[in-house]
Amino acid sequence: MKVQETQTRAKKGITRVIFSRIGIIAALLIVQILILVGSVYYLREFLPLIYGLIIVIEAFAIVHLINSPGNPAFKMTWVLLILVFPVVGVLFYLFTKMQPGTYRISNRLAVIHLETRKYLSQDTEAVGEMWENKPANTLLAHYLYKQVGYPTYKNTEVKYFPNGETKFEEMKIRLREAKKFIFLEYFIITEGLMWDTILDILKKKVAEGVEVRVLYDGMGTLTTLPWHYNRELEACGIKCHVVGKLTPFLSSIQNNRDHRKILVIDGKYGFTGGINLADEYINHINRFGYWKDTAAMFTGEAVNSFTTMFLEMWELTSGVEEKYDKYLLPRQKGWQRSSGYVIPYGDTPFDNENVGEEVYFHIINHAKKYVHIMTPYLILDNEMITTLTRASKSGIEVIIMMPHVPDKWYAYAVAKTYYKELITAGVQIYEFNPGFVHAKIFVSDDDTATVGTVNLDYRGLYLHFECGAFIYDHPEVLRIEDDFQDTLKRCHKVSLIEVDKRNVFRILVGKVLRLLAPLM
Template sequence: MTQNERIFLPWWKRVVIVIATVIVFALQIMLFVFAFQVNFDFPFNVWIYWIIEGGSFVLVYHIIHRPILTNYKLTWSILILIFPLPFSLLYYLNQRSLALPKYKQKKIDTILGNYYNPNQIDCTLELDRKDPKAAKLARILRSSTGYPLWKNTKYTFLFDGLLKHEDMLVELKKATRYIFIECFIISDGKLLSELLPILKEKGDAGVEIKIIYDDLGSKATLKKKTILEIAQIKNCTFTNYNPLGLNINPAFNYRDHRKMVIIDGKTAYCGGDNLADEYIHQKKRFGFWRDNCGKYEGEAVQSFIALFIEMWYISTKMVLKLENYLCDYVLERETSYILPFGDGPSNGAEPGYDIFRSLISSADQTLYISTPYLIIDEAMIESIVLAAKSGVDVRILMPGIPDKKVAWYLGRFHYKDILLAGGKIYEYTPGFNHAKNIIVDGRYAFIGTINMDYRSLFLHYECGALILLDNEIYKMKDDFLKACDDSKPITYEDWKKRPWWQKLISYLLYLFAPLF
């Protein structure tokens, strides 16, 4: 997708932004005149006011000419013009381009500069002969991330968080070299009480253990006592990504939302589940917690190692050499292709957004989307609508019991166009749907940590994998359809009958959707 496609502004939005700008400009002039009349004995106050207002217009001019989503332009322009000081500061703190200093990015490029698949060209050409559409998807993702397409990888779809937890504990007990864990949330509870004894045993045996957790994500869930307990495990290095502090740093708004476990370079797990009890159904916060995960064995694990090494350097400034963590594990798999990738401020691109839109646009027969949130821009909504209008069986699975009601109301705002186009939307009545999947035609799929919201697509560090021509995609499809059977189908009539206050909240928040 080109930048021109991203900055295209629909006619009605152009009208709205012009009208809003004129109104706000008129209000600003009136306030200026009023301030001048009231404070004519204090010209210093007037000049301060004028400098602030003038600066806000310069900033808005800069925003309008940036190659960013139109929704961002509209939201930030209006907020900055109305409330210059607070929202100018918030805009500064929300800038992806400021999230990673150039020297750090250069260091990461140096660390991973030699990372590539020697058979990359042959692998892609081979896939091109089998399925040109699959090869095209791989090239799109490869071009924005640099991560290679792999064969010789066994992918296993783990349809439940408890299943993944039990499988992971078995694999952790086999570790002989190292264990890497990266997680948004680590929480005290039953899950951690089962995990820590294994880590202690492996640490005592000389296994290298490295753990990254997000400081904000785990702030309220991980006791200081537990942090000290983990830090005392032999051969274990335990660090928090981007700790919260009093300093004003643009990077504080960019969180590590990735969830990965890597064992000996042979096995990797990546999915929506954190290390917390709700994911193994020990805590009923929002009914049944639906989540899933991908397990990878073979060549593609190398990409997850590279992603972990990147975040380890960002978090600790310590360099890990990729070659020290690779293994000679050989697995012959000729029928499927896997492309793990990462997204985040250090990319300089939006690979998650790109591959989501590409998958949606590539659907010929079926398009199944599972997401906890549906706070996306009009370009992606239009891609879904066009797929439905073309006769594709479009189904979207949303939570029936939300964890964030405001985000849920905002997500429901987008139902209308999809439903009118013939798409089907289901709300998972047993509880909270936290799984993040896109399944296309039973042949191509995404599984990982990326939600369909602005923060996941444009702000946070995320990870996942593009799965191509793998038989496990049929299991993903069956699991999705089973979840739909357990859910409430939402009709256009249902959508229209929402309580008036929900409608009001949705309309009021729509303008501020990029902030969610």
Template sequence: MDFFKDIIIWLITIAYSALLIYTTIRILLENETQTSRTAIYLYAIWILPVVGFLVYYATGTNRRKQKIYGAKRILDEKQHREIVKIFQNSQKTVADFEKKFPKFSGLIRLFSHEIISSDNNHVEILINGDEKFEKLKKDLLQAKNHIHLEYYIFESDQIGSEIIEILIQKSRQGVQVRFLYDALGSRYLSGKMIEKMKNAGVEIFPFFELKPWNFLNRINYRNHRKIVVIDGTVGYVGGINVSDLYVNTIPTHRYGRDTHLKIEGKSVWDLQRIFLYDWNFSSEQNLDFDTQFFPDDSGKIYGKALVDITASGPDSSYPNILYSLLTGMALAQKEMLITTPYFVPNLSFLDTLKIAVLSGKKVKLLVPKTYDSKIIELTTQSFFDALLDAGVEIFQYKKGFVHAKTIVYDREVSVVGTANLDNRSFDLNFEVNATVYDADFSQKLAKEFEKDLQDSEKIDPETWKNRPFFRKLLGKILNLFAPLM
């Protein structure tokens, strides 16, 4: 009996040792540029048996190198070549845009091989869900050919039900309606509502549906995008999900402050492109990139704003959004106005901010005073000491929860999108940002930032240093795990 027991223990030891060695090598090879994350995972698997492996395989594997994302990237690249053929006759060259915005020419050129740039756009800032949904519902009702929606959070509450009824109405009128929702973020979208839409002809699919057998592979890689495209010429993108929490005229437990964009013009084609990539991947359909989705309106003038749509995720070759933000911060010469609900940056982003201030640029950072997660609150605040020491001005929004994700560079170029300033948005989630090269637009967004400062309190560096020791300690402990957040 003891002999068989010894054999079993011996086999378990060999198997565990083999798994430990294999996982160690895998961590070292997959995280070659992120040493802090590498160290955390190595400590976890060596010091915390079983738990360490679960943490790594749930959060740490590099999905860019895995088959499912590689297949999506190949499909995306093939479809991208199709849309470039459609677009090439009506677009200006990158050199034209660089001449127009010489200071930010490096940012324009950064992903010019992927982005379909156009300066024929009208862009409107929408403050909070009240403004967004009023505009969106009107535009949805005017749709003639198709409606495409892609949301991280879509709930079956008052505003969600109103949008769903419009989608059903338009579908019954013969408009093609396609609806893509994240399986985790939209977990409160009721099955009854989904069936109601399907019965009315709405095509609806979850993005990365979660099942017991794929839970660890998919739980950490979510579609955080919020995209609407109507008839290929009107697009919406920004931070506002479909939930009553974003509509302040609907009574909820908090005031929500967020920013969204309505875009009319050629850059909507890039939002369309991203939607179709995600749709074809999730639905396993193969919608053609034809003129019904990219209508020929070459003679129409929408506006003068140059807009670049930047998408990133586990399927992209690089962390595109992170690189675009780092480039923009480096090229700005005077000022950066930054709003984010979650600030858990990696070292490169943190150092770029500090370098900006130390080189004479004015940097203002607006974050919530009250968070929806105590862990994120303490982790975010653990970065404040280094920023305050460098000279970054930090403001905490008091009126409610600020969920906007915006940056204004020198009041000339602005970013509005879905990406938070954390590792999850930079490396794990599917995100999309719009970069708007337009001084008038940027001035308006800067004024909205200044309005928000009136509902905020500025952190005094000396007072901050004297905050309770227990909060300091907890923050420093959580900061060790920031690369995983």
């Protein structure tokens, strides 16, 4: 009887998935892929001249790939797909590169960002002071402002949160204090204690006349929110847009997801970090053991950059021109007590600048004593491998903290393929025994750190909308390092013996998946 009940429940579960919006969209996408693949074989059998023309195009595509600018790893993966899957591979490549929607978003975002640069001016006094303190960081400040428009700030306080629980408590306090506006931009929102509590506060604030806007990613919330959840929020008086909403048509736009986590309150407080709005992030539920994550709150002038990032994404999604100066606070006259330097930065997949990776490179390359890293994923290109191993071989202590309980088995399998090369070069790898590390932090030499959303994988470094904040000479950097050391006590150090004892099948799977890592 129990067996029959189990089978019945399983059948109902399968039926529910098949006929859900996810199942229907997946089925339609599969049908389109099958049509594309089937058309190739139809051409080969019945229209050989056209098929031969596509083969010629394939050769040109490979030549174009090899000679085009960009990361060599992406080129290698595409060449591999084109050669292993003739015709089908080149059609997919042309499909992803020639979509008008992608070009339209890229051009629109470039115009928006150009228009907003006038609101984020560089403070030459702050940069000049940094030059006297640490010239190398002035070079980073110059890059972030000249290339992508993010200035350096002096009059900004920082509060670091070592877990989601402490950030959640601070969020509730600051949200309840809101008088003018609340902006939220998150990759994942899931109904539960955390989001329901925040939503109750937002509804009360709307009733008080506070302007509330919410952005969330269509892919990140695909399985966590109802299809038209934005309409539910709008019915409550909350303005809402979905970034990259999934459609039942083949498109590469969903490949560029809004992975940012930004909360701005009245232009006074700005939050970022790895923590999404879901119960696992505050350890209210257990998904992969203890969820280790981090975030930071910024108070002062640097919040203007986070406000601008949000409004740019809102304008891109809504298509309506924004009034930025309405939400930005004027710079303070004179200096407050010394509180270090903060440079919030955003990263997009459309500006030909790998901002998150450049910040990481800068921290590694200019470390004098140590670089300590927390990351949930480790899928590296050759440049990052070279940078990490060179620092370690130069006598810098390089420690990478990874989860022991992964959320994605395939990403974990690929990460393991880098362990031996890194450990052999002297890089120390630790795994967090109690569960999953979702934090994305770099901290160095007790004076430099970055907290943000950028994972050490191809998606985080190249394909997603991301954000973070570079922090220098601020007392809170020591708290970030203290948290790293406290967390390290609950980790175990991965040895070469442990790496060599891995299951042969898992090693093989990891190596095969690594070939496709840039597209994962």
